[in-house]
Amino acid sequence: xxxxxxxxxxxxxxxxxxxxxxxxxxxxxxxxxxxxxxxxxxxxxxxxxxxxxxxxxxxxxxxxxxxxxxxxxxxxxxxxxxxxxxxxxxxxxxxxxxxxxxxxxxxxxxxxxxxxxxxxxxxxxxxxxxxxx
Amino acid sequence: xxxxxxxxxxxxxxxxxxxxxxxxxxxxxxxxxxxxxxxxxxxxxxxxxxxxxxxxxxxxxxxxxxxxxxxxxxxxxxxxxxxxxxxxxxxxxxxxxxxxxxxxxxxxxxxxxxxxxxxxxxxxxxxxxxxxxxxxxxxxxxxx
Numbered sequence: 001x002x003x004x005x006x007x008x009x010x011x012x013x014x015x016x017x018x019x020x021x022x023x024x025x026x027x028x029x030x031x032x033x034x035x036x037x038x039x040x041x042x043x044x045x046x047x048x049x050x051x052x053x054x055x056x057x058x059x060x061x062x063x064x065x066x067x068x069x070x071x072x073x074x075x076x077x078x079x080x081x082x083x084x085x086x087x088x089x090x091x092x093x094x095x096x097x098x099x100x101x102x103x104x105x106x107x108x109x110x111x112x113x114x115x116x117x118x119x120x121x122x123x124x125x126x127x128x129x130x131x132x133x
Numbered sequence: 134x135x136x137x138x139x140x141x142x143x144x145x146x147x148x149x150x151x152x153x154x155x156x157x158x159x160x161x162x163x164x165x166x167x168x169x170x171x172x173x174x175x176x177x178x179x180x181x182x183x184x185x186x187x188x189x190x191x192x193x194x195x196x197x198x199x200x201x202x203x204x205x206x207x208x209x210x211x212x213x214x215x216x217x218x219x220x221x222x223x224x225x226x227x228x229x230x231x232x233x234x235x236x237x238x239x240x241x242x243x244x245x246x247x248x249x250x251x252x253x254x255x256x257x258x259x260x261x262x263x264x265x266x267x268x269x270x271x272x273x274x275x276x277x
Contacts, residue, residue: 079217
């Protein structure tokens with residue numbers, strides 16, 4: 001991908017994903033989150049909010065074909081409502097900034113996540129430092 | 134802040150510490166996170182590619198380490214963090230396999246409004262030697 005052509009406002013990813021128990025279990029095990037029961041192990045079947053964010057980051061990685069050498073420099077997250085196991089979420093990633101400084105390209109990607117009836121679930125911004133080509 | 138459960142807005146005071154979360158990160162942990170997250174950047178997995186990277190070795194995913202902050206905030210604020218949390222962080226230094234890191238933080242401001250309170254917090258993750266690997270802020274809306 002030619003990152004120099006990315007324009008603010010450009011939608012670079014739009015996907016609808018269903019958050020299943022396997023996804024939740026794999027995530028909770030990987031991050032060793034014992035802060036409370038999650039997913040099917042919880043009465044409310046709540047998904048870790050950072051798992052919802054991580055799936056969004058996955059969309060960005062795959063749909064922007066993030067190159068080797070990219071550094072994740074910063075992250076903002078805003079959670080608006082909990083997600084339950086089995087819910088379908090729509091992720092939309094948009095370019096917010098794209099500039100070159102000191103030989104590196106800095107790309108800020110915004111992420112908006114909605115549930116199946118259009119309610120805001122979370123929003124985020126990822127600051128990526130991409131090797132300038 | 135009371136211990137043993139999520140805080141309410143009226144039980145907090147400025148300066149209250151957030152629960153520490155400590156973890157020694159292993160390459161096996163990083164491999165598991167790569168599978169769970171789909172982030173298979175060679176800098177996390179491939180020793181040869183990572184050696185040629187800016188880090189010089191394999192490193193943990195930033196969001197894997199940041200999850201420790203969310204764990205701390207979940208312990209401190211419970212559902213309020215999940216329903217209304219805000220987090221703004223910078224990744225300052227990599228975490229290498231074998232390193233032990235600690236997530237810590239404290240309440241820096243309480244803004245009462247109606248039947249709730251917005252708790253502002255300083256958050257971060259550092260090595261046992263005190264080097265900051267993540268710095269940032271968080272806020273949570275907590276009902277009284």
